[in-house]
Amino acid sequence: MDKKLLPDDFFESIYYNATKQTEFNSLEDRRRFVSEGLSKLLGDFSKEVTDLPLEKPDVLETVEYNTYIRERVIFKTAKNLYSSMYVLTPKHVKGGQSAVLALHGHGYGNKEVVGLTELGEDDQQSAGIHQHFAIQLVRRGLKVFAPEIIGFGDRLLSIDNEQGKPSSCDLMTRSLLMAGKTLAGLRVAEAIRTLDIIETYPDVIKANLGIMGFSGGGLIAAYTSALDTRLKATVLCGFTNTFKGSILSMRHCVDNYVPGLLNVAELPELIGLIAPRSLFVESGRNDTIFPVDHFEDAVSFLQHTYEKVGASNAFHFDLFDGVHEISGRKSYDWLKKQLTE
Numbered sequence: 001m002d003k004k005l006l007p008d009d010f011f012e013s014i015y016y017n018a019t020k021q022t023e024f025n026s027l028e029d030r031r032r033f034v035s036e037g038l039s040k041l042l043g044d045f046s047k048e049v050t051d052l053p054l055e056k057p058d059v060l061e062t063v064e065y066n067t068y069i070r071e072r073v074i075f076k077t078a079k080n081l082y083s084s085m086y087v088l089t090p091k092h093v094k095g096g097q098s099a100v101l102a103l104h105g106h107g108y109g110n111k112e113v114v115g116l117t118e119l120g121e122d123d124q125q126s127a128g129i130h131q132h133f134a135i136q137l138v139r140r141g142l143k144v145f146a147p148e149i150i151g152f153g154d155r156l157l158s159i160d161n162e163q164g165k166p167s168s169c170d171l172m173t174r175s176l177l178m179a180g181k182t183l184a185g186l187r188v189a190e191a192i193r194t195l196d197i198i199e200t201y202p203d204v205i206k207a208n209l210g211i212m213g214f215s216g217g218g219l220i221a222a223y224t225s226a227l228d229t230r231l232k233a234t235v236l237c238g239f240t241n242t243f244k245g246s247i248l249s250m251r252h253c254v255d256n257y258v259p260g261l262l263n264v265a266e267l268p269e270l271i272g273l274i275a276p277r278s279l280f281v282e283s284g285r286n287d288t289i290f291p292v293d294h295f296e297d298a299v300s301f302l303q304h305t306y307e308k309v310g311a312s313n314a315f316h317f318d319l320f321d322g323v324h325e326i327s328g329r330k331s332y333d334w335l336k337k338q339l340t341e
Helices: 008-018 027-042 133-138 158-162 169-177 183-198 216-227 267-274 292-308 331-340
Strands: 058-064 068-078 081-090 097-103 143-147 204-214 231-237 278-284 315-320
Touching: 027 183, 027 216, 027 267, 068 183, 081 133, 081 183, 097 133, 097 183, 097 216, 097 331, 133 143, 133 204, 133 331, 143 183, 169 183, 183 204, 183 216, 204 216, 204 331, 216 231, 216 267, 231 267, 231 331, 267 278, 267 292, 278 292, 278 331, 292 315
Parallel strands: 097 143, 097 204, 204 231, 231 278, 278 315
Antiparallel strands: 058 068, 068 081, 081 143
16 A cells, blocks of 8 residues: 555644644633633534523432432423433431532433433442442532433434434434534533523532533533533543544544534643633543543643642542543542532
8 A cells, every 4th residue: 555645644734733822922811712712612502592491390200218319300401402310419418518510421321320220220230430420429428410411311312212322422413513513512501501400409509519520421521611610620530631642543422523623722721721620530541542641641731731820739630540431539539528628
């Protein structure tokens, strides 16, 4: 094969030309440019939520455990669009509750994070890569809200549901791109709407809101926290990396791709918009889809970012011996500390 015919060098140049940074007068100007660019490129969903009242979610079921109560609720996120969500409330916490928005990754939906099988039964087997992390958080005294992310579980498009597809990421992405929007943007818009709903709960302390996301849920958590300063603390699991080292180096779900985003910033700089608020990132040393070398590159960039904004103590990370999965060995207690002390 004639190596001159291979297009690799062309696509390398596309990447490097896209990521050349424009000079700015100050760090503040640069961060404003990145924030505005991210918001614009995710897509505008304001028409879908304009004049949409905040209605109390309808409770579909309530299950009581020894240490917490689990409710399943349904609520409106946009015109003609509803979401379901599990709400886990600790029994031993009296008065105001610190709250966490818990976002699952690819799989069978929010049941994975609250300890249920795909059929909705208590999962007595392995906790899997999601580690039932909503239960881990509620046991630490945090009120946890775990919505079903659109495109998974009960929120598939009807055609994908009929064909037994595991997600609707592909068809949803195509439909939204043709309208100048993105699936990542819709999921972020829903996460922000969910925060609005969370604030309506009378037992929630509005000043103590956190977010934790794994893999695809980490993407949503990162972009949501970057754009919504109500979030006091953020945990990203199995996501922090560089675009170059992850979604541009191998096949990933199409929901990761936002047209034009490289012209704004690489992934570490987008995550860095969370600064100076508290951020914890974790990754498995043997995660093959978010490789360790590029995780370490991202960590280095974020450390520098937090230093530049005078908040070095607000950034923490954990590189654990594992694969593409949640560890939580440090992040669970870190998140509790940020939201309760």
